[in-house]
Amino acid sequence: MLRYLTVPVTAFQQNCSLVWCDATQQAAVIDPGGDLDVLLAEVQRLGLTLSQIWLTHAHIDHAGGTGELATRLGLPIVGPHPGDQFWIDGLPQQSAMFGFPPAQHFTPTRWLADGDQVQIGNETLAVRHCPGHTPGHVVFHAPQIDRAFVGDVLFAGSIGRTDFPMGNHQDLIDSITQRLWPMGDQTVFIPGHGPESSFGRERKSNPYVGGT
Ligand SMILES: [Zn+2]
Numbered sequence: 001m002l003r004y005l006t007v008p009v010t011a012f013q014q015n016c017s018l019v020w021c022d023a024t025q026q027a028a029v030i031d032p033g034g035d036l037d038v039l040l041a042e043v044q045r046l047g048l049t050l051s052q053i054w055l056t057h058a059h060i061d062h063a064g065g066t067g068e069l070a071t072r073l074g075l076p077i078v079g080p081h082p083g084d085q086f087w088i089d090g091l092p093q094q095s096a097m098f099g100f101p102p103a104q105h106f107t108p109t110r111w112l113a114d115g116d117q118v119q120i121g122n123e124t125l126a127v128r129h130c131p132g133h134t135p136g137h138v139v140f141h142a143p144q145i146d147r148a149f150v151g152d153v154l155f156a157g158s159i160g161r162t163d164f165p166m167g168n169h170q171d172l173i174d175s176i177t178q179r180l181w182p183m184g185d186q187t188v189f190i191p192g193h194g195p196e197s198s199f200g201r202e203r204k205s206n207p208y209v210g211g212t
């Protein structure tokens, strides 16, 4: 069975998630934006073997700790989609601008594309490319537990910002309605910030994409 624990990290309270296969205790960390010692303490407390880093997109609060963590533990970096290369290149400037510790540059071990799969232990998750907030944003869908890790695409009651370079509002709406909604109303999503919600609830009540 796939399990997960969400740990808010950085001054932006970004929802970093540990996801693991409880048959093997193999774990991946989604979006290690920072506070690596907090994350590694949770890994140890849970008795997990951290073996992969998965990225939804390359904003500093999601990707800032990636280079250091990959180097420290020798972990592969999976994702995001190549559309976010310019955000990875800009991580040093992002960390300076937002007062983060200096971010180490990194090169993903494996870029992701729509329809790809990622695997941890015996568990497989599906990858959907969801551009709009950033051009290379991806989400991770775990249908076996009706969960989706959606980064900054969709929030409880809101949607991702699109006023960044290469942001695109229509792309974001299309990502939500064409790639998230088909996962089903019952799917609970873990957003990049704030509380969980379900796609069914957002379809009814989200002021930006409700009624779509
Ligand atoms: Zn973001």
Ligand SMILES: [Zn+2]
Pocket (backbone or CB within 6 Å): 014, 059, 061, 062, 152, 192, 193
């Ligand atoms: Zn964010």
